Amino acid sequence: MSQMLDVIEHVHDKGILHCDIKPRNFVFGSQSEGKGGRLHLVDFGLSRPWIDPKTGKPFPEELNVSFRGTLHLASRNVHLGHTPSRRDDIVSIAYTLVKLLTGTLPWGEAETQDEVLPILYAHTGSTLCQGYDDVFAQFVDYACSLQYDETPKYQHWRQAFLRLVPGLSPNAAFDPEDDSEPRVGVQKNENGDHRLPCEDCPKAPVYFVSDPFQRCVYGGESRSSKGGKGGFVPNWGSSWSCGTPIRPEDVFGDEFAVVKESLEFIDAPPDYCDGPCAYEGMAPPEVIKNAQSDLHRI
Known part of the structure:
Protein backbone atom coordinates (compact mmCIF):
# COMPACT_ATOMS: atom_id res chain seq x y z
CA MET A 1 0.00 0.00 0.00
CA SER A 2 2.85 2.37 0.78
CA GLN A 3 4.24 1.78 -2.70
CA MET A 4 0.85 2.58 -4.23
CA LEU A 5 0.90 5.93 -2.45
CA ASP A 6 4.51 6.48 -3.50
CA VAL A 7 3.79 6.00 -7.17
CA ILE A 8 0.56 8.03 -7.26
CA GLU A 9 2.21 10.92 -5.42
CA HIS A 10 4.96 10.91 -8.06
CA VAL A 11 2.37 10.94 -10.86
CA HIS A 12 0.44 13.78 -9.23
CA ASP A 13 3.64 15.78 -8.68
CA LYS A 14 4.12 15.69 -12.46
CA GLY A 15 0.71 17.34 -12.89
CA ILE A 16 -0.98 14.16 -14.14
CA LEU A 17 -4.06 12.23 -13.03
CA HIS A 18 -4.13 8.53 -13.85
CA CYS A 19 -7.95 8.25 -13.89
CA ASP A 20 -7.98 4.45 -14.14
CA ILE A 21 -6.53 3.07 -10.91
CA LYS A 22 -7.31 -0.65 -10.52
CA PRO A 23 -5.46 -3.81 -9.48
CA ARG A 24 -4.41 -4.85 -12.98
CA ASN A 25 -2.72 -1.50 -13.58
CA PHE A 26 -0.22 -2.11 -10.79
CA VAL A 27 2.65 -4.42 -11.71
CA PHE A 28 5.85 -5.52 -10.01
CA GLY A 29 9.22 -4.93 -11.65
CA SER A 30 11.30 -7.69 -13.18
CA GLN A 31 13.69 -9.60 -10.95
CA SER A 32 16.16 -9.82 -13.84
CA GLU A 33 16.38 -6.01 -14.00
CA GLY A 34 16.93 -5.66 -10.28
CA LYS A 35 13.47 -4.13 -9.75
CA GLY A 36 11.74 -7.15 -8.26
CA GLY A 37 9.26 -6.24 -5.54
CA ARG A 38 8.99 -2.61 -6.68
CA LEU A 39 5.51 -1.51 -7.70
CA HIS A 40 4.86 0.29 -10.99
CA LEU A 41 1.73 1.98 -12.33
CA VAL A 42 0.88 1.31 -15.99
CA ASP A 43 -1.76 2.15 -18.62
CA PHE A 44 -2.02 5.93 -18.84
CA GLY A 45 -4.53 5.77 -21.68
CA LEU A 46 -7.18 7.71 -19.72
CA SER A 47 -4.82 10.06 -17.89
CA ARG A 48 -5.23 13.85 -18.02
CA PRO A 49 -3.53 16.91 -16.53
CA TRP A 50 -4.92 18.47 -13.37
CA ILE A 51 -2.78 21.62 -13.54
CA ASP A 52 -3.67 24.32 -16.06
CA PRO A 53 -0.35 25.18 -17.78
CA LYS A 54 -1.56 28.74 -18.40
CA THR A 55 -2.29 29.56 -14.76
CA GLY A 56 -0.22 26.94 -12.92
CA LYS A 57 -3.31 26.20 -10.83
CA PRO A 58 -5.76 23.27 -10.81
CA PHE A 59 -8.38 23.30 -13.53
CA PRO A 60 -11.70 24.57 -12.14
CA GLU A 61 -14.23 21.93 -11.14
CA GLU A 62 -16.99 21.43 -13.67
CA LEU A 63 -20.11 19.29 -13.93
CA ASN A 64 -21.44 17.04 -16.69
CA VAL A 65 -17.96 15.79 -17.54
CA SER A 66 -17.86 12.51 -19.47
CA PHE A 67 -17.20 9.42 -17.37
CA ARG A 68 -13.53 8.50 -17.24
CA GLY A 69 -12.30 5.33 -15.55
CA THR A 70 -13.38 1.80 -14.63
CA LEU A 71 -17.00 1.42 -13.52
CA HIS A 72 -16.42 -0.40 -10.22
CA LEU A 73 -13.28 1.50 -9.12
CA ALA A 74 -14.33 5.07 -9.91
CA SER A 75 -15.24 7.59 -7.19
CA ARG A 76 -18.71 8.97 -6.51
CA ASN A 77 -17.70 12.33 -7.96
CA VAL A 78 -16.52 10.80 -11.23
CA HIS A 79 -19.80 8.87 -11.52
CA LEU A 80 -21.69 12.12 -10.93
CA GLY A 81 -19.82 13.88 -13.74
CA HIS A 82 -17.43 16.07 -11.74
CA THR A 83 -14.03 17.03 -13.15
CA PRO A 84 -11.50 14.42 -11.95
CA SER A 85 -8.87 15.53 -9.45
CA ARG A 86 -6.24 13.98 -7.21
CA ARG A 87 -8.92 12.93 -4.74
CA ASP A 88 -10.48 10.61 -7.31
CA ASP A 89 -7.23 8.71 -7.88
CA ILE A 90 -6.96 8.31 -4.09
CA VAL A 91 -10.54 7.02 -3.87
CA SER A 92 -9.79 4.49 -6.62
CA ILE A 93 -6.73 3.35 -4.65
CA ALA A 94 -8.98 2.93 -1.60
CA TYR A 95 -11.44 0.78 -3.56
CA THR A 96 -8.55 -1.17 -5.05
CA LEU A 97 -7.34 -1.80 -1.51
CA VAL A 98 -10.79 -3.09 -0.48
CA LYS A 99 -10.93 -5.37 -3.49
CA LEU A 100 -7.50 -6.81 -2.71
CA LEU A 101 -8.44 -7.22 0.97
CA THR A 102 -11.82 -8.85 0.57
CA GLY A 103 -11.71 -10.20 -2.97
CA THR A 104 -14.70 -8.17 -4.15
CA LEU A 105 -16.68 -4.94 -3.89
CA PRO A 106 -20.39 -4.86 -2.93
CA TRP A 107 -21.19 -3.17 -6.25
CA GLY A 108 -18.94 -5.49 -8.21
CA GLU A 109 -21.85 -7.13 -10.07
CA ALA A 110 -23.47 -3.84 -11.14
CA GLU A 111 -23.39 -3.19 -14.86
CA THR A 112 -24.30 0.50 -15.09
CA GLN A 113 -23.60 3.72 -13.21
CA ASP A 114 -27.24 3.87 -12.10
CA GLU A 115 -26.78 0.47 -10.45
CA VAL A 116 -23.39 1.30 -8.92
CA LEU A 117 -24.20 4.62 -7.22
CA PRO A 118 -26.93 3.53 -4.74
CA ILE A 119 -24.75 0.67 -3.47
CA LEU A 120 -21.67 2.87 -3.39
CA TYR A 121 -23.43 5.49 -1.25
CA ALA A 122 -24.73 2.81 1.11
CA HIS A 123 -21.23 1.81 2.22
CA THR A 124 -18.56 3.43 4.38
CA GLY A 125 -15.05 2.35 5.20
CA SER A 126 -16.38 0.46 8.23
CA THR A 127 -18.81 -1.66 6.23
CA LEU A 128 -16.33 -2.29 3.43
CA CYS A 129 -13.46 -3.26 5.75
CA GLN A 130 -15.34 -4.85 8.63
CA GLY A 131 -13.11 -7.21 10.61
CA TYR A 132 -9.83 -5.80 9.29
CA ASP A 133 -7.39 -3.38 10.90
CA ASP A 134 -9.01 0.01 11.50
CA VAL A 135 -6.53 1.83 9.29
CA PHE A 136 -8.11 0.34 6.15
CA ALA A 137 -11.58 1.70 6.95
CA GLN A 138 -10.11 5.04 8.02
CA PHE A 139 -8.28 5.38 4.71
CA VAL A 140 -11.45 4.66 2.70
CA ASP A 141 -13.43 7.28 4.66
CA TYR A 142 -10.59 9.80 4.35
CA ALA A 143 -10.35 9.30 0.58
CA CYS A 144 -14.09 9.81 0.11
CA SER A 145 -14.00 13.01 2.22
CA LEU A 146 -11.30 14.76 0.18
CA GLN A 147 -12.23 18.05 -1.45
CA TYR A 148 -11.73 18.78 -5.14
CA ASP A 149 -8.47 20.73 -4.90
CA GLU A 150 -7.22 19.29 -1.59
CA THR A 151 -3.71 17.83 -1.52
CA PRO A 152 -3.86 14.22 -0.28
CA LYS A 153 -1.77 13.36 2.80
CA TYR A 154 0.38 10.77 1.07
CA GLN A 155 3.08 10.63 3.75
CA HIS A 156 0.61 10.43 6.64
CA TRP A 157 -1.06 7.34 5.19
CA ARG A 158 2.23 5.73 4.18
CA GLN A 159 3.29 5.92 7.82
CA ALA A 160 -0.11 4.70 9.01
CA PHE A 161 0.14 1.55 6.91
CA LEU A 162 3.79 1.00 7.80
CA ARG A 163 2.84 1.00 11.49
CA LEU A 164 0.93 -2.22 10.83
CA VAL A 165 4.32 -3.95 10.47
CA PRO A 166 6.65 -2.59 13.16
CA GLY A 167 10.25 -2.43 12.03
CA LEU A 168 9.47 -2.60 8.32
CA SER A 169 11.67 -0.29 6.27
CA PRO A 170 9.82 2.43 4.31
CA ASN A 171 11.79 1.28 1.25
CA ALA A 172 11.09 -2.42 1.70
CA ALA A 173 10.31 -4.28 -1.52
CA PHE A 174 7.46 -6.76 -1.76
CA ASP A 175 8.58 -10.34 -1.12
CA PRO A 176 6.05 -13.01 -2.21
CA GLU A 177 8.05 -15.62 -0.23
CA ASP A 178 7.68 -13.80 3.10
CA ASP A 179 5.19 -15.68 5.29
CA SER A 180 6.26 -14.04 8.54
CA GLU A 181 4.00 -12.39 11.11
CA PRO A 182 2.16 -10.12 11.50
CA ARG A 183 -0.31 -11.00 8.77
CA VAL A 184 -1.54 -7.67 7.47
CA GLY A 185 -4.76 -7.63 5.52
CA VAL A 186 -6.47 -10.64 7.11
CA GLN A 187 -9.53 -10.49 9.31
CA LYS A 188 -9.48 -10.53 13.10
CA ASN A 189 -11.42 -12.95 15.28
CA GLU A 190 -13.57 -11.99 18.26
CA ASN A 191 -10.43 -11.71 20.42
CA GLY A 192 -8.84 -9.20 18.07
CA ASP A 193 -6.25 -11.71 16.85
CA HIS A 194 -5.42 -11.97 13.18
CA ARG A 195 -6.63 -15.10 11.46
CA LEU A 196 -6.60 -16.28 7.88
CA PRO A 197 -10.05 -16.45 6.25
CA CYS A 198 -9.15 -19.92 5.00
CA GLU A 199 -6.33 -22.39 5.39
CA ASP A 200 -2.99 -21.49 3.91
CA CYS A 201 -2.69 -22.77 0.38
CA PRO A 202 0.14 -25.34 0.42
CA LYS A 203 3.05 -24.64 -1.85
CA ALA A 204 3.01 -26.69 -5.01
CA PRO A 205 5.43 -29.64 -4.93
CA VAL A 206 8.51 -29.47 -7.11
CA TYR A 207 9.21 -32.37 -9.44
CA PHE A 208 12.63 -32.42 -11.03
CA VAL A 209 12.54 -33.86 -14.54
CA SER A 210 15.42 -34.15 -16.96
CA ASP A 211 13.45 -34.05 -20.20
CA PRO A 212 13.49 -30.45 -21.57
CA PHE A 213 9.96 -30.74 -22.94
CA GLN A 214 8.54 -31.91 -19.62
CA ARG A 215 10.50 -29.18 -17.80
CA CYS A 216 8.63 -26.62 -19.94
CA VAL A 217 5.36 -28.09 -18.69
CA TYR A 218 6.34 -28.63 -15.05
CA GLY A 219 8.28 -25.36 -14.89
CA GLY A 220 11.41 -26.80 -13.30
CA GLU A 221 12.30 -25.17 -10.00
CA SER A 222 8.95 -23.54 -9.42
CA ARG A 223 9.98 -21.24 -6.54
CA SER A 224 13.17 -19.80 -7.96
CA SER A 225 14.63 -16.43 -7.06
CA LYS A 226 13.33 -15.14 -10.39
CA GLY A 227 9.69 -15.43 -9.35
CA GLY A 228 7.17 -18.07 -10.34
CA LYS A 229 7.38 -21.28 -12.31
CA GLY A 230 10.00 -21.24 -15.05
CA GLY A 231 11.18 -17.79 -14.00
CA PHE A 232 7.88 -16.06 -14.78
CA VAL A 233 6.76 -13.45 -12.26
CA PRO A 234 3.33 -14.47 -10.94
CA ASN A 235 0.41 -12.05 -11.09
CA TRP A 236 -0.30 -11.74 -7.36
CA GLY A 237 -3.32 -9.53 -8.00
CA SER A 238 -5.07 -12.23 -10.02
CA SER A 239 -8.13 -14.04 -8.69
CA TRP A 240 -6.88 -17.27 -10.28
CA SER A 241 -5.31 -19.76 -7.92
CA CYS A 242 -1.67 -20.77 -8.35
CA GLY A 243 -1.12 -23.60 -10.81
CA THR A 244 -0.01 -27.00 -9.57
CA PRO A 245 2.31 -29.17 -11.69
CA ILE A 246 1.07 -32.61 -12.78
CA ARG A 247 2.95 -35.53 -11.32
CA PRO A 248 4.25 -38.11 -13.83
CA GLU A 249 2.21 -40.86 -12.17
CA ASP A 250 -1.02 -38.88 -12.76
CA VAL A 251 -0.51 -38.68 -16.51
CA PHE A 252 -2.80 -40.96 -18.54
CA GLY A 253 -0.51 -42.87 -20.86
CA ASP A 254 2.47 -41.26 -22.51
CA GLU A 255 0.82 -37.91 -23.12
CA PHE A 256 4.13 -36.14 -23.62
CA ALA A 257 5.00 -38.47 -26.49
CA VAL A 258 1.62 -37.80 -28.10
CA VAL A 259 2.10 -34.04 -27.87
CA LYS A 260 5.66 -34.29 -29.19
CA GLU A 261 4.47 -36.32 -32.15
CA SER A 262 1.70 -33.82 -32.87
CA LEU A 263 4.17 -30.97 -32.82
CA GLU A 264 5.96 -32.52 -35.79
CA PHE A 265 2.96 -31.58 -37.96
CA ILE A 266 2.80 -27.92 -37.03
Missing part, protein backbone atom coordinates in the same frame (compact mmCIF):
# COMPACT_ATOMS: atom_id res chain seq x y z
CA ASP A 267 3.97 -25.61 -39.80
CA ALA A 268 7.36 -24.10 -39.13
CA PRO A 269 8.23 -20.50 -40.11
CA PRO A 270 9.05 -20.07 -43.81
CA ASP A 271 12.64 -20.84 -44.80
CA TYR A 272 14.18 -18.24 -47.12
CA CYS A 273 17.57 -19.88 -47.27
CA ASP A 274 17.29 -21.66 -50.62
CA GLY A 275 15.47 -21.51 -53.93
CA PRO A 276 15.98 -19.14 -56.86
CA CYS A 277 14.60 -15.65 -56.88
CA ALA A 278 12.31 -14.56 -59.70
CA TYR A 279 14.37 -11.44 -60.06
CA GLU A 280 17.03 -9.67 -58.11
CA GLY A 281 15.80 -8.30 -54.81
CA MET A 282 12.78 -10.61 -54.58
CA ALA A 283 12.54 -12.96 -51.61
CA PRO A 284 13.01 -16.67 -52.39
CA PRO A 285 9.99 -18.98 -52.23
CA GLU A 286 8.87 -20.07 -48.80
CA VAL A 287 9.57 -23.64 -47.80
CA ILE A 288 7.29 -25.77 -45.65
CA LYS A 289 9.58 -27.89 -43.52
CA ASN A 290 7.25 -30.74 -42.52
CA ALA A 291 5.33 -33.50 -44.22
CA GLN A 292 1.85 -32.31 -43.37
CA SER A 293 1.28 -31.16 -46.94
CA ASP A 294 2.37 -32.47 -50.32
CA LEU A 295 3.26 -28.91 -51.29
CA HIS A 296 6.93 -28.10 -50.72
CA ARG A 297 7.05 -24.59 -52.10
CA ILE A 298 4.65 -21.70 -52.39
Whole structure:
Protein backbone atom coordinates (compact mmCIF):
# COMPACT_ATOMS: atom_id res chain seq x y z
CA MET A 1 0.00 0.00 0.00
CA SER A 2 2.85 2.37 0.78
CA GLN A 3 4.24 1.78 -2.70
CA MET A 4 0.85 2.58 -4.23
CA LEU A 5 0.90 5.93 -2.45
CA ASP A 6 4.51 6.48 -3.50
CA VAL A 7 3.79 6.00 -7.17
CA ILE A 8 0.56 8.03 -7.26
CA GLU A 9 2.21 10.92 -5.42
CA HIS A 10 4.96 10.91 -8.06
CA VAL A 11 2.37 10.94 -10.86
CA HIS A 12 0.44 13.78 -9.23
CA ASP A 13 3.64 15.78 -8.68
CA LYS A 14 4.12 15.69 -12.46
CA GLY A 15 0.71 17.34 -12.89
CA ILE A 16 -0.98 14.16 -14.14
CA LEU A 17 -4.06 12.23 -13.03
CA HIS A 18 -4.13 8.53 -13.85
CA CYS A 19 -7.95 8.25 -13.89
CA ASP A 20 -7.98 4.45 -14.14
CA ILE A 21 -6.53 3.07 -10.91
CA LYS A 22 -7.31 -0.65 -10.52
CA PRO A 23 -5.46 -3.81 -9.48
CA ARG A 24 -4.41 -4.85 -12.98
CA ASN A 25 -2.72 -1.50 -13.58
CA PHE A 26 -0.22 -2.11 -10.79
CA VAL A 27 2.65 -4.42 -11.71
CA PHE A 28 5.85 -5.52 -10.01
CA GLY A 29 9.22 -4.93 -11.65
CA SER A 30 11.30 -7.69 -13.18
CA GLN A 31 13.69 -9.60 -10.95
CA SER A 32 16.16 -9.82 -13.84
CA GLU A 33 16.38 -6.01 -14.00
CA GLY A 34 16.93 -5.66 -10.28
CA LYS A 35 13.47 -4.13 -9.75
CA GLY A 36 11.74 -7.15 -8.26
CA GLY A 37 9.26 -6.24 -5.54
CA ARG A 38 8.99 -2.61 -6.68
CA LEU A 39 5.51 -1.51 -7.70
CA HIS A 40 4.86 0.29 -10.99
CA LEU A 41 1.73 1.98 -12.33
CA VAL A 42 0.88 1.31 -15.99
CA ASP A 43 -1.76 2.15 -18.62
CA PHE A 44 -2.02 5.93 -18.84
CA GLY A 45 -4.53 5.77 -21.68
CA LEU A 46 -7.18 7.71 -19.72
CA SER A 47 -4.82 10.06 -17.89
CA ARG A 48 -5.23 13.85 -18.02
CA PRO A 49 -3.53 16.91 -16.53
CA TRP A 50 -4.92 18.47 -13.37
CA ILE A 51 -2.78 21.62 -13.54
CA ASP A 52 -3.67 24.32 -16.06
CA PRO A 53 -0.35 25.18 -17.78
CA LYS A 54 -1.56 28.74 -18.40
CA THR A 55 -2.29 29.56 -14.76
CA GLY A 56 -0.22 26.94 -12.92
CA LYS A 57 -3.31 26.20 -10.83
CA PRO A 58 -5.76 23.27 -10.81
CA PHE A 59 -8.38 23.30 -13.53
CA PRO A 60 -11.70 24.57 -12.14
CA GLU A 61 -14.23 21.93 -11.14
CA GLU A 62 -16.99 21.43 -13.67
CA LEU A 63 -20.11 19.29 -13.93
CA ASN A 64 -21.44 17.04 -16.69
CA VAL A 65 -17.96 15.79 -17.54
CA SER A 66 -17.86 12.51 -19.47
CA PHE A 67 -17.20 9.42 -17.37
CA ARG A 68 -13.53 8.50 -17.24
CA GLY A 69 -12.30 5.33 -15.55
CA THR A 70 -13.38 1.80 -14.63
CA LEU A 71 -17.00 1.42 -13.52
CA HIS A 72 -16.42 -0.40 -10.22
CA LEU A 73 -13.28 1.50 -9.12
CA ALA A 74 -14.33 5.07 -9.91
CA SER A 75 -15.24 7.59 -7.19
CA ARG A 76 -18.71 8.97 -6.51
CA ASN A 77 -17.70 12.33 -7.96
CA VAL A 78 -16.52 10.80 -11.23
CA HIS A 79 -19.80 8.87 -11.52
CA LEU A 80 -21.69 12.12 -10.93
CA GLY A 81 -19.82 13.88 -13.74
CA HIS A 82 -17.43 16.07 -11.74
CA THR A 83 -14.03 17.03 -13.15
CA PRO A 84 -11.50 14.42 -11.95
CA SER A 85 -8.87 15.53 -9.45
CA ARG A 86 -6.24 13.98 -7.21
CA ARG A 87 -8.92 12.93 -4.74
CA ASP A 88 -10.48 10.61 -7.31
CA ASP A 89 -7.23 8.71 -7.88
CA ILE A 90 -6.96 8.31 -4.09
CA VAL A 91 -10.54 7.02 -3.87
CA SER A 92 -9.79 4.49 -6.62
CA ILE A 93 -6.73 3.35 -4.65
CA ALA A 94 -8.98 2.93 -1.60
CA TYR A 95 -11.44 0.78 -3.56
CA THR A 96 -8.55 -1.17 -5.05
CA LEU A 97 -7.34 -1.80 -1.51
CA VAL A 98 -10.79 -3.09 -0.48
CA LYS A 99 -10.93 -5.37 -3.49
CA LEU A 100 -7.50 -6.81 -2.71
CA LEU A 101 -8.44 -7.22 0.97
CA THR A 102 -11.82 -8.85 0.57
CA GLY A 103 -11.71 -10.20 -2.97
CA THR A 104 -14.70 -8.17 -4.15
CA LEU A 105 -16.68 -4.94 -3.89
CA PRO A 106 -20.39 -4.86 -2.93
CA TRP A 107 -21.19 -3.17 -6.25
CA GLY A 108 -18.94 -5.49 -8.21
CA GLU A 109 -21.85 -7.13 -10.07
CA ALA A 110 -23.47 -3.84 -11.14
CA GLU A 111 -23.39 -3.19 -14.86
CA THR A 112 -24.30 0.50 -15.09
CA GLN A 113 -23.60 3.72 -13.21
CA ASP A 114 -27.24 3.87 -12.10
CA GLU A 115 -26.78 0.47 -10.45
CA VAL A 116 -23.39 1.30 -8.92
CA LEU A 117 -24.20 4.62 -7.22
CA PRO A 118 -26.93 3.53 -4.74
CA ILE A 119 -24.75 0.67 -3.47
CA LEU A 120 -21.67 2.87 -3.39
CA TYR A 121 -23.43 5.49 -1.25
CA ALA A 122 -24.73 2.81 1.11
CA HIS A 123 -21.23 1.81 2.22
CA THR A 124 -18.56 3.43 4.38
CA GLY A 125 -15.05 2.35 5.20
CA SER A 126 -16.38 0.46 8.23
CA THR A 127 -18.81 -1.66 6.23
CA LEU A 128 -16.33 -2.29 3.43
CA CYS A 129 -13.46 -3.26 5.75
CA GLN A 130 -15.34 -4.85 8.63
CA GLY A 131 -13.11 -7.21 10.61
CA TYR A 132 -9.83 -5.80 9.29
CA ASP A 133 -7.39 -3.38 10.90
CA ASP A 134 -9.01 0.01 11.50
CA VAL A 135 -6.53 1.83 9.29
CA PHE A 136 -8.11 0.34 6.15
CA ALA A 137 -11.58 1.70 6.95
CA GLN A 138 -10.11 5.04 8.02
CA PHE A 139 -8.28 5.38 4.71
CA VAL A 140 -11.45 4.66 2.70
CA ASP A 141 -13.43 7.28 4.66
CA TYR A 142 -10.59 9.80 4.35
CA ALA A 143 -10.35 9.30 0.58
CA CYS A 144 -14.09 9.81 0.11
CA SER A 145 -14.00 13.01 2.22
CA LEU A 146 -11.30 14.76 0.18
CA GLN A 147 -12.23 18.05 -1.45
CA TYR A 148 -11.73 18.78 -5.14
CA ASP A 149 -8.47 20.73 -4.90
CA GLU A 150 -7.22 19.29 -1.59
CA THR A 151 -3.71 17.83 -1.52
CA PRO A 152 -3.86 14.22 -0.28
CA LYS A 153 -1.77 13.36 2.80
CA TYR A 154 0.38 10.77 1.07
CA GLN A 155 3.08 10.63 3.75
CA HIS A 156 0.61 10.43 6.64
CA TRP A 157 -1.06 7.34 5.19
CA ARG A 158 2.23 5.73 4.18
CA GLN A 159 3.29 5.92 7.82
CA ALA A 160 -0.11 4.70 9.01
CA PHE A 161 0.14 1.55 6.91
CA LEU A 162 3.79 1.00 7.80
CA ARG A 163 2.84 1.00 11.49
CA LEU A 164 0.93 -2.22 10.83
CA VAL A 165 4.32 -3.95 10.47
CA PRO A 166 6.65 -2.59 13.16
CA GLY A 167 10.25 -2.43 12.03
CA LEU A 168 9.47 -2.60 8.32
CA SER A 169 11.67 -0.29 6.27
CA PRO A 170 9.82 2.43 4.31
CA ASN A 171 11.79 1.28 1.25
CA ALA A 172 11.09 -2.42 1.70
CA ALA A 173 10.31 -4.28 -1.52
CA PHE A 174 7.46 -6.76 -1.76
CA ASP A 175 8.58 -10.34 -1.12
CA PRO A 176 6.05 -13.01 -2.21
CA GLU A 177 8.05 -15.62 -0.23
CA ASP A 178 7.68 -13.80 3.10
CA ASP A 179 5.19 -15.68 5.29
CA SER A 180 6.26 -14.04 8.54
CA GLU A 181 4.00 -12.39 11.11
CA PRO A 182 2.16 -10.12 11.50
CA ARG A 183 -0.31 -11.00 8.77
CA VAL A 184 -1.54 -7.67 7.47
CA GLY A 185 -4.76 -7.63 5.52
CA VAL A 186 -6.47 -10.64 7.11
CA GLN A 187 -9.53 -10.49 9.31
CA LYS A 188 -9.48 -10.53 13.10
CA ASN A 189 -11.42 -12.95 15.28
CA GLU A 190 -13.57 -11.99 18.26
CA ASN A 191 -10.43 -11.71 20.42
CA GLY A 192 -8.84 -9.20 18.07
CA ASP A 193 -6.25 -11.71 16.85
CA HIS A 194 -5.42 -11.97 13.18
CA ARG A 195 -6.63 -15.10 11.46
CA LEU A 196 -6.60 -16.28 7.88
CA PRO A 197 -10.05 -16.45 6.25
CA CYS A 198 -9.15 -19.92 5.00
CA GLU A 199 -6.33 -22.39 5.39
CA ASP A 200 -2.99 -21.49 3.91
CA CYS A 201 -2.69 -22.77 0.38
CA PRO A 202 0.14 -25.34 0.42
CA LYS A 203 3.05 -24.64 -1.85
CA ALA A 204 3.01 -26.69 -5.01
CA PRO A 205 5.43 -29.64 -4.93
CA VAL A 206 8.51 -29.47 -7.11
CA TYR A 207 9.21 -32.37 -9.44
CA PHE A 208 12.63 -32.42 -11.03
CA VAL A 209 12.54 -33.86 -14.54
CA SER A 210 15.42 -34.15 -16.96
CA ASP A 211 13.45 -34.05 -20.20
CA PRO A 212 13.49 -30.45 -21.57
CA PHE A 213 9.96 -30.74 -22.94
CA GLN A 214 8.54 -31.91 -19.62
CA ARG A 215 10.50 -29.18 -17.80
CA CYS A 216 8.63 -26.62 -19.94
CA VAL A 217 5.36 -28.09 -18.69
CA TYR A 218 6.34 -28.63 -15.05
CA GLY A 219 8.28 -25.36 -14.89
CA GLY A 220 11.41 -26.80 -13.30
CA GLU A 221 12.30 -25.17 -10.00
CA SER A 222 8.95 -23.54 -9.42
CA ARG A 223 9.98 -21.24 -6.54
CA SER A 224 13.17 -19.80 -7.96
CA SER A 225 14.63 -16.43 -7.06
CA LYS A 226 13.33 -15.14 -10.39
CA GLY A 227 9.69 -15.43 -9.35
CA GLY A 228 7.17 -18.07 -10.34
CA LYS A 229 7.38 -21.28 -12.31
CA GLY A 230 10.00 -21.24 -15.05
CA GLY A 231 11.18 -17.79 -14.00
CA PHE A 232 7.88 -16.06 -14.78
CA VAL A 233 6.76 -13.45 -12.26
CA PRO A 234 3.33 -14.47 -10.94
CA ASN A 235 0.41 -12.05 -11.09
CA TRP A 236 -0.30 -11.74 -7.36
CA GLY A 237 -3.32 -9.53 -8.00
CA SER A 238 -5.07 -12.23 -10.02
CA SER A 239 -8.13 -14.04 -8.69
CA TRP A 240 -6.88 -17.27 -10.28
CA SER A 241 -5.31 -19.76 -7.92
CA CYS A 242 -1.67 -20.77 -8.35
CA GLY A 243 -1.12 -23.60 -10.81
CA THR A 244 -0.01 -27.00 -9.57
CA PRO A 245 2.31 -29.17 -11.69
CA ILE A 246 1.07 -32.61 -12.78
CA ARG A 247 2.95 -35.53 -11.32
CA PRO A 248 4.25 -38.11 -13.83
CA GLU A 249 2.21 -40.86 -12.17
CA ASP A 250 -1.02 -38.88 -12.76
CA VAL A 251 -0.51 -38.68 -16.51
CA PHE A 252 -2.80 -40.96 -18.54
CA GLY A 253 -0.51 -42.87 -20.86
CA ASP A 254 2.47 -41.26 -22.51
CA GLU A 255 0.82 -37.91 -23.12
CA PHE A 256 4.13 -36.14 -23.62
CA ALA A 257 5.00 -38.47 -26.49
CA VAL A 258 1.62 -37.80 -28.10
CA VAL A 259 2.10 -34.04 -27.87
CA LYS A 260 5.66 -34.29 -29.19
CA GLU A 261 4.47 -36.32 -32.15
CA SER A 262 1.70 -33.82 -32.87
CA LEU A 263 4.17 -30.97 -32.82
CA GLU A 264 5.96 -32.52 -35.79
CA PHE A 265 2.96 -31.58 -37.96
CA ILE A 266 2.80 -27.92 -37.03
CA ASP A 267 3.97 -25.61 -39.80
CA ALA A 268 7.36 -24.10 -39.13
CA PRO A 269 8.23 -20.50 -40.11
CA PRO A 270 9.05 -20.07 -43.81
CA ASP A 271 12.64 -20.84 -44.80
CA TYR A 272 14.18 -18.24 -47.12
CA CYS A 273 17.57 -19.88 -47.27
CA ASP A 274 17.29 -21.66 -50.62
CA GLY A 275 15.47 -21.51 -53.93
CA PRO A 276 15.98 -19.14 -56.86
CA CYS A 277 14.60 -15.65 -56.88
CA ALA A 278 12.31 -14.56 -59.70
CA TYR A 279 14.37 -11.44 -60.06
CA GLU A 280 17.03 -9.67 -58.11
CA GLY A 281 15.80 -8.30 -54.81
CA MET A 282 12.78 -10.61 -54.58
CA ALA A 283 12.54 -12.96 -51.61
CA PRO A 284 13.01 -16.67 -52.39
CA PRO A 285 9.99 -18.98 -52.23
CA GLU A 286 8.87 -20.07 -48.80
CA VAL A 287 9.57 -23.64 -47.80
CA ILE A 288 7.29 -25.77 -45.65
CA LYS A 289 9.58 -27.89 -43.52
CA ASN A 290 7.25 -30.74 -42.52
CA ALA A 291 5.33 -33.50 -44.22
CA GLN A 292 1.85 -32.31 -43.37
CA SER A 293 1.28 -31.16 -46.94
CA ASP A 294 2.37 -32.47 -50.32
CA LEU A 295 3.26 -28.91 -51.29
CA HIS A 296 6.93 -28.10 -50.72
CA ARG A 297 7.05 -24.59 -52.10
CA ILE A 298 4.65 -21.70 -52.39
